[in-house]
Amino acid sequence: MPDLTRRDFLKLGAAGGGAAGLSVLGFDLAEADQVKQNFRIAGTRESHSVCPYCAVGCALVAFTKDNSDGSRQLLQIEGNPDSPVNEGRLCP
Template sequence: MARFSFLEWPVVRQLRTADSTARSSATVSEHTRELTSRNATADRVVQSVCPYCAVGCGQKVYVKDEKVIQIEGDPDSPISRGRLCPKGAASEQLVNAPGRQYEVLYRAPRAKDWQKLDLEQAVEMVADRFLEARRNKWQDADDKGRRLNRTMGIAALGGATLDNEENYLIKKLFTAAGAIQIENQARI
């Protein structure tokens, strides 16, 4: 670290320069002049859409060494014009959170510990339980004989971290399966 000079005090810099209002270079320290944006080191910038709600705000995703280093609002987006809500502004944490799980975990009924499952086994378990719940609570008709063709054994609650396409497909799947209790967190 360099030795501090009296001439580098902001007030002295202000008097030495033409910056009499101290709104320009007089107030900028050497340390501040050396700072660079973390985005300046990015290898590439990818345009994306915020995954949190149905608004579809534009995002710029900064990537370095194939890892997301920053996500910001896209000023070229006609929807958000570079602005993001607090959730959208924090979406980099969704990608790089240290607690993010990359394996399927399962806790059996009344078990205390989680066990790792391979994805194929987990999908089979979910599909079997889905079909069983649909079959057990299926209603062909009501008491007056009116056709219902629905199940009361399945409900869906879409999450705000799912994108619009995922929520659309979930809605179609559950409607086709006969479920009528379909909701989304973004609407609640």
């Protein structure tokens, strides 16, 4: 682990929102990020569609949740990793 002063640590946390600074310290955050992702989309419905914003037509996956009042809430949209066009990526 690199030598960091308390001040350096706080600067890294402020600059990177925490995640970038922690990876600089040597922690592997991949597993934690996966767990966080699982919590966000746990129990959601997965629907496949196509991005409508340009002619490329990137494949996407939309995660929705049915609310108790009968409405449906869109929680997250990701690029479809199985698509040969965008391979899981979408424009921001």
